[in-house]
Amino acid sequence: MPASLLISAPASGVGKTTLTLALARAYRDRGLKVQCFKSGPDYIDPAFHTAATGRASVNIDSWAMDRATIGALAARGEDSDLVLAEGSMGLFDGSAAKGVWGTGATADIAEMMGWPVLLVIDPSGQAQTAAAIATGLRDFRAGVRIAGVVLNRVASPRHEKLVRDALAGVDIPVFGALPRHAAIALPERHLGLVQAEEHGEVDGLIAEAARVVTTHVDLDAVLQAAAPARLPQRPSSPAVVTPPGQRIALARDSAFSFVYPHMLEAWRAAGAEIATFSPLANEAPDAGADVCWLPGGYPELHAGRIAANTRFRRALTSFAETRPVHGECGGYMALGGGLTDAGGVRHEMVGLLGLETSFAQRRLHLGYRLAELVVPMPGHQVGARLRGHEFHYSTIVSQPDPSLAVVRDAAGTGVAETGSRRGNTTGTFFHLIAEDR
Template sequence: MIAPGLLVAAIRSGAGKTTVALGLMRALARRGLRVSGVKCGPDYIDPAFHAAATGRASFNLDSWTMEAELLGQLALRAGEDADVIVAEGSMGLFDGAPGAPAQTGASADIAAHLGWPALLVMDVSGQAQSAAAIARGVAAHDARVKLAGVLLNRVGSERHRKLAQEAIEAIGVRVFGALPRDSGIALPERHLGLVQAGETRGLGALLDALAERIETHVDLDALLAAAAGGPAGVARGSLDAPRPPGGRIAVARDEAFSFFYPHLACCWREAGAEIAFFSPLVDEAPPDDCDSCWLPGGYPELHAGRLAAATNFLGGLRRFAATRPVHGECGGYMTLGRTLTDAAGELHTMAGLLDLATSFAQRKLHLGYRRARLAADCALGTAGAELAGHEFHYATIVSEKGLPFAMVTDAYSQEERPAGLRAGPVTGSFFHAMTKKKGRR
């Protein structure tokens, strides 16, 4: 039996989805329930918080990069041996990118495909009865999506709650609870979003505080009863994601290299590959008994001095790359270059395996979905193979010379442009691979 699910959504970013989702996950886990978290969209950071709240890995589900079959397979795995799935939406419920129907990357696509009712987190600061108009609009906007009800957030007083709740319930929408304003509970942030779960001090106590807030102000029994859906009729099958780049893969993992998708690790392991994690920040080299090395994205710009001083890591990486494939994504790509300039303008020497210089001193946001066609055989596939993923970074390229890793397009144009670099068995780019590419839109 597959666990029922509930999607925590809002009409915009900043309404409180993450704290509500984490509090709900933790509160249900504290009841002794087996809770699985999932994240809509390509976000790396939130799933690590989900795992801390539930004790289980959290997958990303994204309708722009993932075919319906893969979405079902991942939801199937999330629901195995679980009592309930709590999904956290991204941005606004209906926000996405240009794409075919149900393939826009919007959280609504995931709710519709899997039959998960939406819990609408409403920031009602600065409004009262007008919240009912918003709830009515959300309920009617997309017939594919069932609105389970509303959770009021940032309520200023009992009178404020009463005005908003009565107006919403008068249109037939259920209100599951109301969270007070100025709780004093906040998750620390930095330039790519939240500070990573592993770096958040007192995370366990913070999650428990969020759970206690949910337990005090929300009807948990009613929310559990509202959970529904799941990948009906889906039999367990293989995960159609980028192939494992070898039988044993060295993957960098620490505070500088943490953006590694759980579904990718799951796919590789189910295909028979082993993953050997190592930490560049503690000056570990890639294990020599591995077939390939993967440097994920993360925050090398915050640790550039330590990485430049990690002579065992850099030397071992260079020796490894002399005979075996090495691939770097985003922060991993920056580390494979010659130099990295940090926010203070200080230049740091990196691995020098690609003719690349990057800088974090002058920030510019690069964000969006990408389709990539591999320019040559490499760790991610054969020449011409197509992948879907995204790009999200603030670093800028000072110099980039050599053969391209891939030709990429975005969600708004079919015009291809070169991206990344390749030199022998070493490849890298700012592109984060999520899946094998979907068909043309």
Template structure:
């Protein structure tokens, strides 16, 4: 058993500024010598890298739709030894799916309730004053059992605006933990999948230091820390097992979307993870038993990948005797060709027949449950996997055999089944876990 006191940074909706608050708070706490364990509620594979940069400690996803109790407990156990946990919610506090998953519907509220972490609601008060309190009170009362620490007012226009908004919150009985003036320079760069990756930010450390200074000036950090509480949790849950003993893992600006708990589980079980960079034209380690290409942004680097002859030759040589798997962007890189948004066609590895295009974008987003029709490294046919899909590519051709029967969170069939040929496989969903029988 161990105690994991913490708070959940959430909001009524996306775009309210909770990521700025999260990163600033992580750094502000770390600057005080506090050991802080970050988490992300929900299926996000970009934010954890920002959390690591802000706190100096690896961040992990907690997902009530995809994960069973054993995995949630194992991941929460990564907080052992930390002074405080700080989790960042996804979308709005109560936003999730319509059909229950492993332990819930995938909401940030469920994560907070399960862990016993009080919610800090970041409220965008632009365009309103006392009325913001009515909305915040609705969030407070929607789930009366949910622990609630208070609110942070964001995008405050003036001292008068702050005074009026505070009056409303006080009348509603809500604690105001801070008020952030409106500042247009405190935003992270974005692209079509949301934030850019942490490795791409031109000066990430300076940006996070700026967020921390902003929070120290306008938020009661001591009150936030004092509000932290949580449940006593069992240790010893099971992390995911590795799909091979030696795993060559692509890691660079084109391939970086792997859930941290997977890599942690692989290494904890004794697997050797061998990073390599396709963008640097590196071949996967010849000793590897498996090559794993994560998702990322291959469409932004398609020309360099097409010219990476050493990478492609090493990939093909490996596939002659050992398995290769790609997720989303990695899947596209294993295909025959990728058409970028300008309509230029770039030759990919050709280990699968998949041809994808970004010229005519089509949005794909949501949880996925996949019943395997063929073997995927580490998983036998018939196994049910849970994951998440998020991309804008369109399939122009997919001539290979389908890898799985794929459905969304509600059980509706999804056309993107993945595919396999020989020892090579690929999926558009990012693996989170295997559902236990």
């Protein structure tokens, strides 16, 4: 059983991703097989994990997934030397109400798997108070064990000593301290990090982060603090997410890349084939496919090109005359009639749905979603209950087509983003994570 650690923090924006990538690459450089996971609904971080380790990373989520599914996904780490799981938001942050069995909090996964928590703490603007925060996190929930702390953005050696002494006074180990001006931050965009495949220098950035962390963090002490996971009993067969078809034409480029890795793996495990194509390259979906799927991404950044790519738009329109087409979030927007960018310019989209969206006045839509289908969509019939997550800044200007589903947030409150259907075309604002069984 591999040694395991879960990297978390008191809040978002503290440096969890950078530290996870740096540690993963540093241990890989030592010759260890490192397996990463992402706790929670993030479709960008796993690609960076994969770049750092050379092994595919997947999401695990206590709100959307049952324990058997998490166990089946976590089992991929059994042949590794070290598991590094990255948390989301703060350690105990989750939804207002429980989902399948948890709230989606990182602490749920830490307790279930028995993964000790390595805290990243940014003590900017404080000193001894950092120890109070770490103590509160340590004592907040039985069953969640804090292994120690890495300090990030430390101002000076004096600052570091004050914080270290305070943490020593409450018996919380400090494994290292990264200076405030260490140039290891990864580029960001409004939905999070710039995608790994977009950034040509990602390998160099990860290598530099690993070098800095190797200099300032006691890697041997971190490794000794890791503990074997408590893998739940593995199911006789892995949990299945029904593929939308036998041969799936999947849009895949910088505008359409937000799809959870475990979904693609589940489709393939169920016997489906995936044929990728690029709308930005004006490519048509595979003529031999029986369904087309457009994931989310950043269509608003490429709206002009999408509007100009008539071969793609005509081919997709022709495809939809006889076969189902589905879009998630950004893919849903691209299937609509038009998209208005942040500058107020409207761009014509594919027009398979009547949806009109706008980024001219940004408004955050964020949270878990439970959808009950009122009409079918690819792979799922009327009445199917699907668990997913919504995260975008677009505003619905018009959504004239019949609703796809009754959609509620984690607290059970209905939301306006119901998705829609017209003919063979469907779309949702939420990204599918798992089926509700």
